[in-house]
Amino acid sequence: MTPRMTKLLLGLSAPVLALVAAFAITSLVLLIAGDPVGGVWGEILSVPEGRNIANIVNSASVLYLSGIAVAIGFRMNLFNIGVDGQYRVAAFTAAVVAGEAWLPGYLNTVLAIVCAMAVGALWAGIAGVLRATRGVSEVISTIMLNFIATSLVAFLLRKAAVREEGSNNIGTKEVPEGSRIPGISIGDGPGQEIYGFVIVAILVGVLYWFLLGSTRFGFDLRATGRSTTAAVASGISVTKMVVAAMLLSGAVAGLVGMPLLFGESYTYGSTFQSGLGFAGIAIALLGRNHPIGVAIGALLFAFLNEQSNPLQILVGVSPDIVAITQGVIVLTVVVSYELVRRYGVRLEQQSVARALESERKREEVTA
Amino acid sequence: MTSTVEGSGPTAPTGPVSVRLRGIGKRFPGVIANDDIDIDVHRGTIHAIVGENGAGKSTLMKILYGVQPPDSGTIEIDGEQVRLGSPADAIRHGVGMVFQHFMLADNLTVLENVVLGAEKLHGIGGAARAEIARISAAYGLDIHPDTLVEDLGVGARQRVEILKVLYRGARIVILDEPTAVLVPQEVEELFANLQGLKREGLSVIFISHKLDEVLSVADEITVIRRGTTVRTVSPSEVTARQLAELMVGSELPSPSTETSTVTDHVLLSVRDLTLPAPAASGQGRPLLDSVSLDIHRGEVLGIAGVEGNGQAELVESIMGMRPAATGAVTLDGQDIGAMSVRRRREAGIGYVPEDRHRHGLLLDAPLWENRILGHQTRSPSVKGPLIDRSGARADTQRIIEQYDVRTPGADVLARALSGGNQQKLIVGREMSGDPVLLIAAHPTRGVDVGAQAAIWDHIKAARREGLAVLLISADLDELIGLSDRIEVILRGRLVGTFDPAHVTPEQLGSAMTGAGDTASSGRPAEGEETA
Numbered sequence: 001m002t003p004r005m006t007k008l009l010l011g012l013s014a015p016v017l018a019l020v021a022a023f024a025i026t027s028l029v030l031l032i033a034g035d036p037v038g039g040v041w042g043e044i045l046s047v048p049e050g051r052n053i054a055n056i057v058n059s060a061s062v063l064y065l066s067g068i069a070v071a072i073g074f075r076m077n078l079f080n081i082g083v084d085g086q087y088r089v090a091a092f093t094a095a096v097v098a099g100e101a102w103l104p105g106y107l108n109t110v111l112a113i114v115c116a117m118a119v120g121a122l123w124a125g126i127a128g129v130l131r132a133t134r135g136v137s138e139v140i141s142t143i144m145l146n147f148i149a150t151s152l153v154a155f156l157l158r159k160a161a162v163r164e165e166g167s168n169n170i171g172t173k174e175v176p177e178g179s180r181i182p183g184i185s186i187g188d189g190p191g192q193e194i195y196g197f198v199i200v201a202i203l204v205g206v207l208y209w210f211l212l213g214s215t216r217f218g219f220d221l222r223a224t225g226r227s228t229t230a231a232v233a234s235g236i237s238v239t240k241m242v243v244a245a246m247l248l249s250g251a252v253a254g255l256v257g258m259p260l261l262f263g264e265s266y267t268y269g270s271t272f273q274s275g276l277g278f279a280g281i282a283i284a285l286l287g288r289n290h291p292i293g294v295a296i297g298a299l300l301f302a303f304l305n306e307q308s309n310p311l312q313i314l315v316g317v318s319p320d321i322v323a324i325t326q327g328v329i330v331l332t333v334v335v336s337y338e339l340v341r342r343y344g345v346r347l348e349q350q351s352v353a354r355a356l357e358s359e360r361k362r363e364e365v366t367a
Numbered sequence: 368m369t370s371t372v373e374g375s376g377p378t379a380p381t382g383p384v385s386v387r388l389r390g391i392g393k394r395f396p397g398v399i400a401n402d403d404i405d406i407d408v409h410r411g412t413i414h415a416i417v418g419e420n421g422a423g424k425s426t427l428m429k430i431l432y433g434v435q436p437p438d439s440g441t442i443e444i445d446g447e448q449v450r451l452g453s454p455a456d457a458i459r460h461g462v463g464m465v466f467q468h469f470m471l472a473d474n475l476t477v478l479e480n481v482v483l484g485a486e487k488l489h490g491i492g493g494a495a496r497a498e499i500a501r502i503s504a505a506y507g508l509d510i511h512p513d514t515l516v517e518d519l520g521v522g523a524r525q526r527v528e529i530l531k532v533l534y535r536g537a538r539i540v541i542l543d544e545p546t547a548v549l550v551p552q553e554v555e556e557l558f559a560n561l562q563g564l565k566r567e568g569l570s571v572i573f574i575s576h577k578l579d580e581v582l583s584v585a586d587e588i589t590v591i592r593r594g595t596t597v598r599t600v601s602p603s604e605v606t607a608r609q610l611a612e613l614m615v616g617s618e619l620p621s622p623s624t625e626t627s628t629v630t631d632h633v634l635l636s637v638r639d640l641t642l643p644a645p646a647a648s649g650q651g652r653p654l655l656d657s658v659s660l661d662i663h664r665g666e667v668l669g670i671a672g673v674e675g676n677g678q679a680e681l682v683e684s685i686m687g688m689r690p691a692a693t694g695a696v697t698l699d700g701q702d703i704g705a706m707s708v709r710r711r712r713e714a715g716i717g718y719v720p721e722d723r724h725r726h727g728l729l730l731d732a733p734l735w736e737n738r739i740l741g742h743q744t745r746s747p748s749v750k751g752p753l754i755d756r757s758g759a760r761a762d763t764q765r766i767i768e769q770y771d772v773r774t775p776g777a778d779v780l781a782r783a784l785s786g787g788n789q790q791k792l793i794v795g796r797e798m799s800g801d802p803v804l805l806i807a808a809h810p811t812r813g814v815d816v817g818a819q820a821a822i823w824d825h826i827k828a829a830r831r832e833g834l835a836v837l838l839i840s841a842d843l844d845e846l847i848g849l850s851d852r853i854e855v856i857l858r859g860r861l862v863g864t865f866d867p868a869h870v871t872p873e874q875l876g877s878a879m880t881g882a883g884d885t886a887s888s889g890r891p892a893e894g895e896e897t898a
Contacts, residue, residue, distance in 0.1 A: 216743050216752050223740060226729045232688055233718065233726040234741035235709030345782060352783045355775035 060302035066280025069253035071289040082142025084277025085149030090120035091257025095268030099173030120254025128246025132239035171269025195263035391440035415585035423594035433457035463537025478512040522553035628665035634835035640694035662835035669850030677859035717797035721808035766795035787818025
C-alpha cells in the first residue's frame, strides 16, 4: 500500500469509527427507553425525497459556514465559541442594512453581506485583541460576547423592528424583492429549490482550502496552531496572527445567517434560527477542519436533523434523539481521532525505522 | 552477557544485592530500547548508570519503576523475584523514583505535597508532620513540613521529592538526571544527602551523563550503550575519558578546529544589551546586564556558563524574541535592534535553538513544511505570497542529502525522526538562505555521537565560509574545541574572556561559578595570554 493510501484510509477510519460508536450508543439509549430501535433507524436512514434533499442542502450550507468559521480558529488552536453571537449580530446588521435599501438591487445585497462580515469580524476581533494584548482566554471572552450579542440584538431589534401583521413576532424591515438571492431549482416539485447562497458557501470552502494550504499567511497560521514557541522563533508575530485569525473567523461567522436572510426569511426577527454557532463547533471537530470533511459533517448533521422530523408522528419517538446522536458524535470523534493519530504515528515511526534499517544493511553489504 | 558481571570484578562492593536485573529486554516498534541488561545494585551503595542520550537509561528505569513491563528478563529485589506492573507495585517493593521534572504543587505546603496520594500511611495531620520531620532529620534533608513549595528553591524542591519517596517507604531510590537542574553548590548538597541515604543502608540508583559527577559520587558505575550493559566499573579504576569512550564505544571524535579564519571584519556587534527581570518574578537582578560582544567574520565565539545564567536570554534577545531588551545590536553594519524576528532572520541570522522540539520544529508537520519554517518569506519555499511546495520539497531533499538526514523522504513527520536527524535537518535549514551569523545553542545536546561529529563539521564549515558563529554550550570540551574565543557568562554578565588554546575546563568551570578572581579582575584573558 502506498503511504498516500495509508494516510487516506487512516483519515477515513476515524470518522467512521466515531459514527459507528455514536449510532451504537444512540441505539442503546433507545433500547433503555423501550423505543423501537429498528423503526427509528429505518426512518432516519431512509432515502430522502426531493423536498427533503433541498432542505438538507440548505441547512447544510448554513452549518458549513459555521463549521468553517470555527475551523479557522481551530487551525490556530483558538477556540472560537462565539460564532453564535457573531452571526446574530452580523445577521441583524445585514437585515437592517438590506431592509433600508440605501442602494438598488444586488448592490444592496453586496453591501449588506459586506456589513455582516465586517460586524462579525469586529465582534470576534474584540476577543482576539483581548487575547493578544491581555492574554484573556478566547473561550471565556467569546462565551461572554455571545450573551452580550443576544441581549444587544434583542435590545436593538425593539428599536429597529416593525411588527409583522397578525402576529406577535417582530422583525426588521423585509429585504426588498430585487435584493433577494434567487434559489436554484433541483427538481420540479414544490419546495425543491436550494438557496443561491450555497454557491457562496462552496466558494468560502475553496478559499479556506487555498488560504490555509497554499499561502504564506495560511502557513503562518497553521504553524502558530501547531507550536506557538516554534512560530515565534521562526519570526511569526503571534499576536498579529491571533487577531487576524479571529477577524477571519468572525468574518466567515458573519456569513452564517446570510443564506437564511436572503433566501428564506428576508427579515431578522425573534424567530430567526439560533444555535447555529454551536453546531459549527461539532461539525468542525467531525470534519477535522478540512474543507471537504467539514462539508461532509455539515451534510450529515443536516441529514440527521431533516430525517428525524417525522419520527414523532411515524414511530412516536421525539426527534430530539438525533441531538443525542450528534452530541455523542462529538465525543466519539475526539476519542477516535486521537486513537487513529497515535496509531498513525506508530506506523510512521516503524516505517522510518524499517527504511533506515534496510539502508544500514545495504551499507554494510557494500562496505 | 556474562562479561558484564565479570567487569565488576575485584573492587565491587560485597554487601547483599538489593536489586538484581538479569537479561532485561524491551522493544518498541522499530527500536530496541533495552537488550540483555544485567545489573547488580548492592545495598548501601550509590550505583550510577551512565550512557548517552537514547542509550536506554530512561526505559530501563521505567521498567524498574513499573511504568513499563519488560519484554524479557527478571527483576529481583532483595533476593525475591518480582513483577512490577505499576509504580504502586514498585513502591510496595520499596522502589521509589525521583523524576527529572519535579511533580510538586506550588501552592501546597511540603506536608500536603508529601501526603498527597499517600494519605493512608500516616494520615494528613500530626502523625504525618512528625514522620516528615523524622525523615528530614534522619537523612539531613532540612525540610520543614509547613513551608509552601513555591517558596522553595530548586535544590530544596528536589529534597522534597526525595522525602516523598522515603515517606512512602522506599529502600531503593532512583534519581533520574538529578543534577541537570542544579547549580554546583546544590549538587554538593545533593551528594551529601545521597551519602546520608547510603549511610542508612538505602540503595541509590543515579542516572546521569555528567561523568565527573558520577566519578565523584558513585560506588559503582554501569555503562549502557545502545540498550545493553557494556561494563560495570569502579570509579577508582577509570578516568572520565575512558568512561566516555565506553559510553560511545569508540575513540571520541574531537571537536577541535583547524587554523584560524578570524578576520577583523565585525559581523555581529552587541552593545550594552540589558534585559530587565520580569516584574512578576519579584527579582531585582536583570537577566542580562549590559552585555557587549563582537563576533568577526570567520570566528566562533563560545559562551560558557552554568545553565540559567542568561545564555538563553542572550540568544533570544539577539534574535528579537525578547521585546523588553535594550541596547544596540548591529549585524554587518546594519542596526537590527528594532527589527522583528522575521526581519532579523531575513537580514541573515541562522538560529539553531536550544530546545528543538519547542522552538525548532513543527513535530506534527512533514519535513518539507519544517523546511519552510523560519524561511516563510524567502525562496525556494515561497513564491510571492504563496507557498512553493515543489520548491520546498526539492530543497528539503537537498538538505537531506547534504546533511545526511536519515529519513525515507521529505513527507515524513518531523516527530518520526531521531533527535540527531532532527537536529541535522535544523542545521541544514538554518544554513540555507546564506546567513552571515549562525547562532547555535547547545547544537549537539541529546544527539548521538555520529550526528554530533557531523554537526561539529558543519559548524567548522560555516566558520570557513566566513560566517560569524555564536556558540552556546554546556559541553566545555565542545566549546574549547570549536571556539576561537570564549566568553564566560555569570548572572547575566560577561565576566571573563578566555583563549581556548590555553584554557582548561577547570579554569572555565571556576569562572562559570564565580569562584576565583575572575569576577573581580574582570577580563583575565589578556593576563593569561601574556603569561
